Amino acid sequence: MVAKKNVLEFISLIKAQKRRELLEFEAKNLISIWGIPTTRAELAHDVSEAVKLAREIKYPVVLKVASPDIIHKSDVRGVKIGLSSELDVKHAFEEIMANVRANKPNANVLGVTVQEYLPPAREVVIGMIHDKTFGPTVMFGLGGVWVDVMKDVNFRLAPLTREDALEMISEVKGYALLLGTRGSPPADIEALADIIQKVGQLAVEVPEIVEIDLNPVFVFDKDKGAIAVDARIVLRGG
């Protein structure tokens, strides 16, 4: 319940700024309050702050542009990954700023977020929408082409039991990829079920949140966990 109080406080701060959509680092902070594992992400307004945060978070790091006007950060070439030194971070900062100025000149840019870098893993998508008929509904799918091309996603109404969450994961067509095939060990499906249930609870407990998109969520081998690498949260309007 402390978590709920903190989340509500967090949301009221955003609302005070008359915003509906959280920035990535805000969304990540919010879900981490709720106990959903996510990569650490902090806002740096300038280069020196970015360097300081990178040292704190530990190399290698990721830099992403922070702007309420930019949703798809890669599209404006506002993401730099695998930065392993102070020099890298400085260069990346300047480069991102230049790219954004070129591609989206009118965007209000707050700076960059400095985030911990994770090696590639199997990717899944976990989301939540408010369906007009059924209210808060949690979505699960395998990442990348599986979601975009195959439309291989599954839904369950929130809140979900453990059974619901596991059943939902098992129903995607590419489930075999998570179970492990020749050469690759099984993925940590329990950790995914955990995140799915927590997203469902968050949706039910805090109806102010009308949309959550954790894309991608990295899922590691069995017993190694899963972690949200990007997060988007939208609040109720009006």
Place this chain on the structure above:
Amino acid sequence: MFRLFKKKPVPKPRKRKVVARKPKKLVRKKLIKPEAAPKRVAPIRRGDGVKALFEPMGVMIVGASGAKAGTAPVLFRSAVDNMLCTYKGKTYIIDLSGKMEGAFKDVKKVRGKAELAVFALSQDLALKNVKKVADAGVRAMVVSPSYGQEQRGELLEAKKQGVRVLGPNSAMGVMNTRTGLCTSMEREMMPKQGGIAIVSQSNSVGAAVLDLACLHGIGVSKFVSLGDGIDVDEADLIKYFSDDNATRVICVGIGDVRNGRKLVDALRAAAEKKPVVVLRAGIARLEDKIYDAAFKQACAIRVQDVEEMLDVANALAKQPPMAGDKIVIISNAHGPAVLAADAMHREGLTLAKLDEKTVKGISQRYPDIDVANPIELGMEAKAKQYELVLKNVLADPNVDGVMVINMLKSSLLDVDDMRAIAEVLKKFKKPVVDVAMGGESYVLVHDVLKDTNVPAYDSPERASRALKALRMYGLIKERKAPPVSKAAKKPKAARKR
């Protein structure tokens, strides 16, 4: 085939009477004459309006026999005929045109006498009379014409007086096979009494289901066509049927629903008491995935078409839930048994490995029978072979359910053997379904089995789907139903804030 089918297994002498009867005579016999109605106004009671839809104390049918052509006068005459021919309770007929013999001219005359009102009127006339009818003390009304958004609001005025509104656009109305209540615009659609309740959003799909139920002699407890559902909705009806003793299985046919959470909660609560079978149209749209999830979480059994809905419901009404997925196929012919094994596989069921005791029990008596699974009895098998094999198999702890295949053609088996088989099946509590593959053979076998607790199918594929549903209900029973959803009312409350 269908001629034979319709004539032989489903003889309905009562129906013939309906056609041949002289309407005037019946009207006189059954009607409460206007002058006989007591002057004193009876006290108006309000209560459960949904119950009053199916178990009313007195029904008034409001129509206008003199109305110009259209569905309203047809519906009026059909509803009056239906009620006078089959309804065991009291029917009060209000003819606003004042032409029908023995009918009341004014709603006021039957104040406090009827709990259910049926509007067999045109749009305008029905709207004009809503208040009058509500004032007459009914608890529920069936509204058959359809309305636009604005006029619906006027209809809902009745709700303020505590009257529940079914419809609008509920032309097939309500039926109760036990009391003969039938407010339908269609005549002679009353199926035989049984345990299946049918809720249909669509009039036509509902009519098709009833039609099929009549043809196959499938027992129905109650029927309702929901129409536009501006007041009474799917969830209200599911809740009513889940408490209804005459109903063993609830069938629901829907498209889009307004309040999904209310539906889920009603389905889930009902599934704890009896199986619920759902047919939903609109699978091509993405949102169907959410409906599908909702049905799963609500422990409803989803089917693909009307035929499957009745196949599955019939099995669920007659047979216990299945405790596992291990099936035995018993057949007097090879080909159908192989197709049956394929069908099982397709539905995710498995073939049971028989206990040694079972194998011995059968082969000692009939050494010629190959006791594998499927168990093939051979084309010379008669009732006594089926009996012995069934007794052994049903007592086998490795067996969760049985599919009996009896081919009448291409074998020595005949219909009389079926009676003996049905007798054996009565004594066991494990799920059994019967397959008589083909056309006429099915009609003959079905005729013997239709009044027993064994559902009969004309193909192993249909029978397999029925077994699958029995297994699904078994799983639902095992599953600890999750608590009724906490989010049921939250979205609304949040919107208000």
